[in-house]
Amino acid sequence: MTDVPTEVAEEPAIEEISEPEPDPNAVQVTLNGSAVTAQKGDLVIAVAEGNGAAVPHFCYHPRMSSVGMCRQCLVEVDTGRGMQLQPSCMITVSPDMKIDTESPTAKRAQEGMIELLLANHPLDCPVCDKGGECPLQDQSYAVGPGESRYVEEKRHYEKPIPISDLVLLDRERCILCDRCTRFADEVAGDKLIVFTERGNNTQVMTFPDEPFASYFSGNTVQICPVGALTAEPYRFKARPWDLEQQESTCTTCSVGCRTVVQSSRDELLRYQGVDSDPVNHGWLCDRGRFNFEAVNSEHRLTQPMIRTEAGLIEASWSGAMASASGLIRETLANGGPARIAILGGARGSNEDAFAWGQLADAIDTPYRDAQLGDGLPGELLGLNRATIDEAANASTIVLLGPDLKEELPVLYLRLRDAAEKKRSKIIEFSATDTGLSRYAWKSVRHEPGNQTDAVESAIADADIAAQLASGDVVIVAGRPNLAESSDATVAALQAMLNAAPGAKVLPALRRGNVVGALSLGMAPTGPVGDRGDAIDALTAAAEGKIDLLILVGADPLSDCPDTDLARRALAGARRIISIDTHPSESTKLADVVLAAAAYGEKSGTTTNLEGRVTTLAQKVTVVGTARPDWMIAVELGMSLGDNSFGADHPLADVASVNDVTDAISATAPLFAMVTRQALAGDPNGVMSAQPTALLPAVSVAVAGRNSYDYRLVVNRKLYDGAIGTAMSRSLVNLAPGAAAHVHPLDLDGIGVTEGTEVKLISAKATAVLPVVGNNNVPRGVVWAPFNQPGTGSIEDIIDATAANTDVRIERI
């Protein structure tokens, strides 16, 4: 309330008021004898807990609606009719309410509830994964009666039953709190688990043969107040008291969910979501939650390697660094900086990206990019940027990008919540149905590549124009289709910004630290038309114009939409240095492979899509002798002869990652506020400043197609062939697999049945894929998931330089 007197002072017409206006929403209540001020609409349990009076509870969860299932939070409440027992999660405060959470009656009621809940709950805590961190166990000790009068046989069920590939259910432990089922319904929107049967037989269950295949299923394990739901990757792996934990940020995608990283005996064992109000509200997607298995994978690169006549062999770091720096110096001397390209950097921390950006500056290469031709131009970050909170509270959310459920899952949860709670109306422009289509107020289908026309006719619609004018607008912009030029989205975004000039833009770029990397020196530096971005670099390499290709955690062979271009580029580049955590198709072709430290093995900072900088924790020691990317860049930067970092270079004498963080805040203007002190002060992170830029002018020519053609749409799925999922035992089998999806009616037109292999013939190549009928795909469009395991490869037929990719589908 400190700003109230200032406001008054600014209004000379109003007489000076000695006291601030009473808050109209304030409600005075008495809690355990002391006066407390609450807000209108606050739940009694929230007021009690917020004022230091712990109320035992199981079903109540602050991020979900109250249901009063467990009855554990009974307290005495007097609203003028005398003290009465009430479930404190089901009533809101009213003026002069008296609340007693500690009265003998309340205590007795709470004791009684514990005794009832334990009537059927097995006392198998010593073998239960939840033992030691179990709300039921803890609260039985804290408020339970200590003994039970029940002597009857308890319920028995078959145990455990898998309700999905990742989650197991021990039904006899369930206390029917409705948290998991409520989460599935209210938060995730995947109502695949429900209460079945009745009375004593009530149990949480899926429909037979329809598992709880939600992208968010791991959250139910985290919020289960007993050991009923356990996660397959963690089950029987550790006891809570053996775990050490540190708060960190997930870098699987660019949402930047806050997590705790837990390990035991120097092995990563579990990630749990942390409730960060501006970001993830405590939720994580399953990919982010479980892909720690990739860090523990036995396939990790542990040593540097050098190519000899006998192939890649393990080398010492000094030997490998000497040959890497030798390759750079040799190329600089013989061909100059224009024959070197550096790609990647979005996988790592801000420190990694900054150090590699500085190295790219020292080398002075015209080719650098943190994206691999699968994003949008860096100018996107210079538009008036929205935060996630602004997006999730905007009156209109415009979606011009990929399926957020697949690429930025927790952002999907936040925007879904905005639509479900009627805070926002979503206007979606998409070529196919997406996860948010069913929540959208208007979901506009357009021909792939032709979103500008769709945007322009939408703006002309009176309803939509009125909606856009009615309040704040946030445009979520990303790359909606890997088989079309990013120009289509840039033009549509520009059209939308012209119609709603005050709109803010939330960049929906996928890679973990892509915003950090682009902001800290890994964005292409050339002018429009001669940018030197990843596609330019790969094209130059394919034409033999690149002698040295440096891949910093980048695997163009599986991550660049145009695999054919990547393949020619890696063949055309004379030498390749690859810095990576796992062997990939690209490391196999490298001349020098430098083993990199992975997530959880290095500390630092990361930047999410809003520009929010948060900390990363080093929780375990690196495998083998792997090193963080920044360390490799700094060492290379000190050994380049004439091109070395000078004595006054900010990275000249860094000894630890903290020195790099300091160097960033000292030299990168956008990150001046991002000091270690500021980061330590706020677990929600520090916002980096924002550059200003205008979108590049683009011209979009949507070519016609003949009637035999299908226009190709290629999107990422949550589970794909990327290292994080492919190297995680529990996630590797969840990828849907390569296939070509068409509208079921188009199956007849092609003359095939679902599952048959068909030929997809584009202007440059042919791919053979099984065909699937899919109602989410409009007629005349063929949709394929990107980078999927399977025999066929859709990536072969994408042309990165074309505006669109049209294909003919033929029977074999």
Added chain:
Amino acid sequence: MSRLSDHNVAIAKEIIGHYPKQKSALIPLVHLSQEQNGYVTKDAMRHIAELVNVTPAEVLGTASFYEMFKFEPVGKYVVNVCTTLSCALLGAGELLHHAEEKLGVKAGGTTADGLITLEPAECQAACTEAPCLQVNYRHKYRVTHDDFDQMVDDLRSGKLESEIPAHGTLGMQRQHIPDDKGVGAVHPDDVVGGPVWIPVAVEPDTEGASK
């Protein structure tokens, strides 16, 4: 296939149209599917989920709350012998035991010919007429062992065919409200005649137990 037949889909759509929210038609549709197959099949639950735009899990969650929805095949006739207090005092235990011997199945089982399923049941609200039982939820009062034997023989010989429809069929008649007589379609003062009734038409079943 035990999805709803085309005939029943038409009825289902009419039922859905009676409610402001599609989802509200869920239980009537589960009844309809039980009428078609004698029990609620998984495919029917999937089909209902499609019709009212919910997940199959929600259909299962709602339907499994009710004991009179069966999820496994049952006989054409389900015999529920009341075992609650009044009936128990007047020999329901013996009656149930007799029924088990007569039918040759334990309570909860179905006879080998698939005709009769025997179940113990809680109070059927006919305590003055104890011991009582129900056949497809139609009461029989003050049932003696001989009465029971006679009833089983009658069921087997088809004598009660016209009186007791197969399990799942709630009534012999179904109310049908034409569009022009629906709520709000006609002013109450202008209503002439009663609702229109059409006879029930249970499609011949292919997979269900009610042969």
